[in-house]
């Protein structure tokens with residue numbers, strides 16, 4: 001066995017569970033329906049501090065290159081069971097394209113590798129779709145559209161309910177699969193599966209509530225019949241950071257509305273979406289209604305589909321850079337477009353805030369998903385009178401979080417997604433320090449395999465640091481002082497992004513004034529988590545177009561039709 005030499009610290013992880021859950025915020029405070037079943041699943045394991053520094057063991061060497069398990073001689077006891085469990089979930093997933101209800105090899109049989117970010121080793125290979133595979137998938141979706149639109153709302157609701165139940169039944173295996181391909185700790189992965197499933201339960205309800213209207217024309221000589229129809233075949237593109245939930249957040253409303261689709265997950269994390277295809281087929285979603293393609297050349301495969309004229313809508317979650325490009329491509333066919341893009345969330349701590357609550361909120365907003373979330377607190381502005389104390393408490397809690405492979409029971413901070421992600425975080429921290437920031441904890445990568453970065457708190461981060469302008473996407477909390485409410489507000493809004501902001505204050509008037517003045521689609525008031533399937537998620541400015549979730553989430557997949565009826 002090799003020792004993984006990542007930086008870990010002794011001490012207790014948050015026992016209060018304040019940072020539990022994934023983007024979902026599967027927390028009672030936030031009130032996700034159904035959390036009764038999943039409470040704690042998405043949570044921070046109770047006491048994370050049981051390892052010695054640098055002492056996260058790596059069991060990867062019991063795998064062979066194909067992701068299989070070596071002979072019994074090399075695998076002992078619990079480690080052997082764990083390795084066998086990992087091999088089983090990886091082997092259990094289809095690695096081919098899901099087109100028209102059938103599993104299909106990519107044209108020419110090409111594949112690409114899926115890598116475990118905790119080791120940098122290959123987990124398995126999946127089909128690498130060509131543009132003609134993409135075309136076949138979209139043609140299948142287009143061919144299935146008319147029949148799928150005719151299914152009854154109740155039938156579609158039943159499909160979603162069945163898929164919700166299957167996701168929850170298989171939460172452990174699906175969470176392990178996600179941890180292996182993406183790196184997040186198992187507890188967070190379980191939380192994400194529950195969050196992802198909840199979109200199906202939520203949209204099962206919305207499917208049977210698609211409404212319309214009947215109205216008398218102002219002149220009295222006609223009637224208006226207003227009805228909603230599915231938009232038509234959709235292209236859905238998802239990122240790697242929430243491999244299951246970003247898919248169900250689109251597929252839930254698409255299925256509820258009666259839209260067929262082709263979904264393309266990120267190349268780093270295709271396995272969760274492939275596993276979901278099996279669940280949807282089992283749940284009774286008809287052939288062609290949902291198709292899945294995996295590809296290394298995202299642009300080469302998706303651009304011809306966007307321009308094909310066969311699709312009616314694109315729903316994309318990912319970076320603002322790619323979102324802008326896709327919006328341009330969508331212009332050619334005037335596709336309906338929903339974009340969930342990047343964030344640069346300000347986190348404001350006023351002098352009257354409950355500091356412990358604010359520290360816990362900052363950890364929730366920063367450390368979920370190792371900081372690799374569009375909702376991650378990216379700029380933490382703290383009133384000058386409390387910044388030293390806030391920084392001290394935050395650094396103490398952050399440094400107590402255990403870093404390691406997400407499969408280990410006490411790990412709270414897994415690896416970043418890849419080498420590029422790690423290099424970006426290192427570069428941003430070096431830049432901030434060069435410009436005068438002070439490191440309160442972390443900041444140094446220990447040698448070893450995998451893309452680990454330690455929980456880091458920086459204080460005195462100047463407003464012109466590179467990290468003030470772009471997503472850090474890592475476990476780095478940058479603190480910057482402010483003196484007045486106006487200064488805090490101006491700093492918070494000084495960004496092209498507008499996804500979410502967090503405000504910690506006990507002054508009601510100040511809270512409402514700041515919340516109303518923030519140029520973001522969402523605000524967390526005295527809470528570090530806003531995501532909830534029953535709430536409208538989305539951003540303003542360059543963080544996107546449209547909303548996912550909530551009662552309006554289904555509207556993104558519906559066209560409004562008005563039928564004028566003469567009544568002389």
Ligand code: NAP
Pocket residue numbers: 237238239240241242246264265266267268295296297298299300302303317318319320322323325326339340341342343373374375471499539543544
């Ligand atoms: P990304 O590089 O923009 O990729 C997102 C998806 O787009 C992936 O499936 C990617 O495929 C695909 N893609 C890349 N280039 C493309 C192209 N030219 N044409 C068509 N598809 C293309 O983003 P990421 O690094 O995966 O995800 C992180 C970003 O997502 C962050 O900016 C984060 O803030 C954002 N995000 C936003 C939300 C939200 O709700 N607002 C939620 C989660 C994440 P490949 O990976 O296979 O190239």
